Amino acid sequence: MAFVYPNCTLPAELLPRFVGAARFRSTADILWYCLVPITISVWSVQRPNAAPAPTPKDPRWRIRVWQKHLSRPATKLLWMCIMLAAPDIVFARATANVFAAWQNHSELKTWADKDKVEWSFTHTMTANMGGIRVIFDRHICDEETSDPRPHKPLVDGARGLDDEHAKRYRGALRMETGVWTLDSKQLIKARHCHIIKKLPKISREDLDDKNKSDFMVFLGAVLPLIYAALQFGARRYQDLPSALLEIETMAFVTCAFSLYFVDIKKPMDLNVPFDFPASKDATIRSIKNVARAAPKPMMGWHREYNSPRITNGSIPQTESGSRLSYDVMDCALSSMAILFGGIHLFAWDYQFPTELEQLLWRIAALFTMFLPILWVVAVQLESRLRPGDRVKKFIDCVRWVTLAPPYVLARLFIIVEGFRSLYFLSTDAYVATWGLGFLGF
Structure with a gap:
């Protein structure tokens, strides 16, 4: 491999002047002008779900440091790597989540009008990302035996010897504590079953205060696309060849730009969820109804969630189940695959x-x-x-x-x-x- 260092003539006289850029670029320039836009755009559009609440009293300092400082950056880095490997899958997941939120929003809006609380599409997206939790401060009564039970109503039913019975209660492990994270469909079920008396009262100002998205995030998604398009267009106009890495840059920033507008109503970096108390009328039967409405894995794998949060790879259910959301995800996957792969065909x-x-x-x-x-x-x-x-x-x-x-x-x-x-x-x-x-x- 040969190293070539071009010489550039500098201005000879000391006069007021504007010195333009050199008429050549180096290999390092091409790398820099490709990797920086990709990194900025792909990182800035990541909006992971709310992380589990930190436990300050945990004696393990590694757990406290992880929850407080490393959990969210690590999650964003993970999904950034997933997007670099398969951007069409990340886009399809986001599209399915938005569709499910749109399906559930009308019913949530009806309940909100009845409860006289403010509710917008951003509230629904906040619920789907794990930003709304219900707190139980008492034992739950079994209506069949009148026996008060702790905050683990699904332990006996979902962890028995019958595995098929356990699969009925997706998210059972997530609902075995006194703090539940409910997505939009579960919020509807909880309100219908009187687990909560009314939808939480969350003002638009409170949501905006927790939302870290701002104009710089918008620039991080838009400017790399503008830059890549201008570079590509200028080289095509002057009949100059581009590097293959520039074609890949164009594909990635286009996908990031699309993902930004799909998730534009989703709050960014929501660290502390909104908590509100449960009703005293909660029963084991109603809790099981809420458990059945838990979000399903993105790829449709049959497993129980063992996380206290709503995982980033989950798809919320709707009134018609989850089949329609999966169909929308498949359509989005096909569309983005055609766009992403088609850009590479320019080479x-x-x-x-x-x-x-x-x-x-x-x-x-x-x-x-x-x-x-x-x-x-x-x-x-x-x-x-x-x-x-x-x-x-x-x-x-x-x-x-x-x-x-x-x-x-x-x-x-x-x-x-x-x-x-x-x-x-x-x-x-x-x-x-x-x-x-x-x-x-």
Whole structure:
């Protein structure tokens, strides 16, 4: 690998002047102007659910430090890495959550009008991200035996020897304490079953005070897209080739921009949830009704939640269950896969180190576009079959064996090839455009 250091002529006379940017760019410039917009945009659009409340009395100082200082940054970093690996999946999850909130908002609004409390779509999104909790300060009475029981009404029912019975109460482990985190559907059930007398009174000012999203977050999502689009457009207009990494930058910032507007009503970095007391009329039967309405895993895996929070990979239920939300998620996954993979197709005729790598790039871009669509088709076919059907199990095995590995390999190849190709760029790729230093990146 050869190192080349261009020489640039400096102004000779000391006069008032404006010195423009150099007419060339280095390999480090390309790296910087690609990685910085990706990092800013992908990080700024992450809005994880509310973390579990810290326990200051916990004697383990590591737990206290983790809950207070490291839990939220670690969660945002995790979902940032997931988005870098599969942005279409993150976008689909966010779209399904917004759709479920939209479905439940009308009923919550009806209850709010009846209870004479303020309620907006942001309140519903706050509930779905674990920002509303109900506090029990007394034992719960079993209406069948009149025996007061502690705050663990589902322990005997959900942890028995009957595993199928346990699966009925998703979120049972999350509801075995005196503090429950309720999403929008569970909030409706709790109000209908009189576990709460009225919806919580949360003003718009209180929500805005907890919301960390501001104009800088908006700029973090929008400016990288503007910068990438100007750079790409300027190079196309001047008939100058772009680096493959610049194409990847364009794809990522476009996905981040889309995710920002999908989650625009969701509060950012909500650390302390809103707490309000439960009603004295709560019974074991009503609690089980609320437990059945708990959100389901994003991928549909049958498991109980063992977390005191609403996990980031969950989809809230609606009045019609969760099937419609999964369908919306599948549509969003297909749409974003086409957009994300289609942007990579702009490099169809770019110069590659070898012809084989060019062919592999084309195949990887097409796989990125169409394998998620085939995955959605397989999931839809599988959902139409009865549980335990042999064909259903066969389709599930086929999609994990034949679709998932090629998609992972395609994404890995695109990422690796984007960096490898930096050492084999043509001379024209180092010619800078007027937008080299735009926005100071």
